[in-house]
Amino acid sequence: MTSQRHAQATRRTFLARATAAAAIPVTAGLFAGRAEAADATDLPDYAAIPSASLGPALNAQGYYVGQIKGNLYWVTDGYYQAMFLTTRQGVVLVDAPPTIGRNLLRAIEEVTQANGRPSTVTHLVYSHSHADHIGASVIFGKDVVRIGHAETRTLLRRDGDPNRPAPTVTFDDRYVLRVGGERLELTYHGPNHSPDNIFVYAPDQETLMVADVIYPGWVPFTNLAVSQDIPGWVGAHDVAMNYPWKTLVGGHLGRLGVRADGHLQRQYIADLEASTRDAMATVDPTPFFQKYGPAGNGWAIFKTYLNAVAQQAAAPVVAKYTGTLAAADVYTVDNAFTMLESLRIDSGLLGPFGIHP
Numbered sequence: 172m173t174s175q176r177h178a179q180a181t182r183r184t185f186l187a188r189a190t191a192a193a194a195i196p197v198t199a200g201l202f203a204g205r206a207e208a209a210d211a212t213d214l215p216d217y218a219a220i221p222s223a224s225l226g227p228a229l230n231a232q233g234y235y236v237g238q239i240k241g242n243l244y245w246v247t248d249g250y251y252q253a254m255f256l257t258t259r260q261g262v263v264l265v266d267a268p269p270t271i272g273r274n275l276l277r278a279i280e281e282v283t284q285a286n287g288r289p290s291t292v293t294h295l296v297y298s299h300s301h302a303d304h305i306g307a308s309v310i311f312g313k314d315v316v317r318i319g320h321a322e323t324r325t326l327l328r329r330d331g332d333p334n335r336p337a338p339t340v341t342f343d344d345r346y347v348l349r350v351g352g353e354r355l356e357l358t359y360h361g362p363n364h365s366p367d368n369i370f371v372y373a374p375d376q377e378t379l380m381v382a383d384v385i386y387p388g389w390v391p392f393t394n395l396a397v398s399q400d401i402p403g404w405v406g407a408h409d410v411a412m413n414y415p416w417k418t419l420v421g422g423h424l425g426r427l428g429v430r431a432d433g434h435l436q437r438q439y440i441a442d443l444e445a446s447t448r449d450a451m452a453t454v455d456p457t458p459f460f461q462k463y464g465p466a467g468n469g470w471a472i473f474k475t476y477l478n479a480v481a482q483q484a485a486a487p488v489v490a491k492y493t494g495t496l497a498a499a500d501v502y503t504v505d506n507a508f509t510m511l512e513s514l515r516i517d518s519g520l521l522g523p524f525g526i527h528p
């Protein structure tokens with residue numbers, strides 16, 4: 172058996188075991204097979220994940236597929252999400268996360284077998300160019316119509332990744348995709364998480380898909396979703412909430428979102444910003460300059476001062492959201508650091524590094 176096939180067999184075995192043992196949360200599947208050989212004893216402990224943050228159990232293949240409304244469905248592996256519409260002419264898929272990979276084909280087959288619609292994926296919409304959301308595009312072959320923002324095409328031509336062919340149908344502001352009696356509205360509202368991240372709205376199903384902005388039940392992924400434009404990303408929450416959706420597909424983790432998830436994440440961001448502003452105003456920079464200034468180590472001053480501000484900013488936010496938003500204790504310091512950097516370089520709140528008197 173090749174090592175790759177062995178790894179796949181190990182993963183399948185583990186997934187089957189994880190599914191059989193109901194006490195193991197859905198998110199145990201993907202990486203846990205590797206943990207068997209590793210020493211995890213020195214790794215930190217974190218607060219328990221609120222049960223409301225977890226999604227439905229995965230099947231033996233490691234995925235869950237569910238109906239959102241009408242002909243609109245979603246798929247998850249507990250880490251990533253995709254969405255698809257079954258139409259009279261074929262399937263419209265939004266995103267192809269590599270961790271779900273060929274389980275996308277299984278999920279689509281399962282649904283179309285049941286509803287009698289054609290199973291061929293005829294259209295693949297790219298939410299944005301990032302490999303973790305669209306890196307399994309290649310498995311849909313040459314004939315699928317790939318649709319995305321013009322900037323997505325530019326970025327993917329630069330990246331040259333054979334697993335992510337650049338979209339051939341592109342748009343700048345808005346594109347209405349009509350296939351086999353179904354409809355999706357693709358809209359670009361400016362840069363946020365990435366320069367090309369779009370909003371995909373299914374009006375008949377009152378469902379919005381936007382990746383890497385709102386994380387239902389969880390704090391955002393590290394450094395405010397490693398967003399390239401933080402003011403744009405914060406503003407994208409308002410853009411998302413201005414759509415009249417009832418269901419949100421956030422692209423990550425194991426469950427769908429409801430409107431309360433959007434309100435809660437906006438509150439988390441607002442609290443984080445207020446706490447970061449407060450920490451900037453109260454952490455005394457003097458000791459950092461005293462310790463590292465004489466040796467001329469400017470980076471040590473920046474690192475230790477900014478880390479101290481981020482730590483102080485995060486503490487009350489972690490305390491408030493632990494037990495409500497999963498992993499508040501995992502990523503809030505990193506999120507505070509990015510909020511701090513954005514307040515410094517975007518808002519011009521430079522603290523001890525402002526205009527010299």
Ligand SMILES: [Zn+2]
Nearest residue numbers: 301364365383
């Ligand atoms: Zn991304």
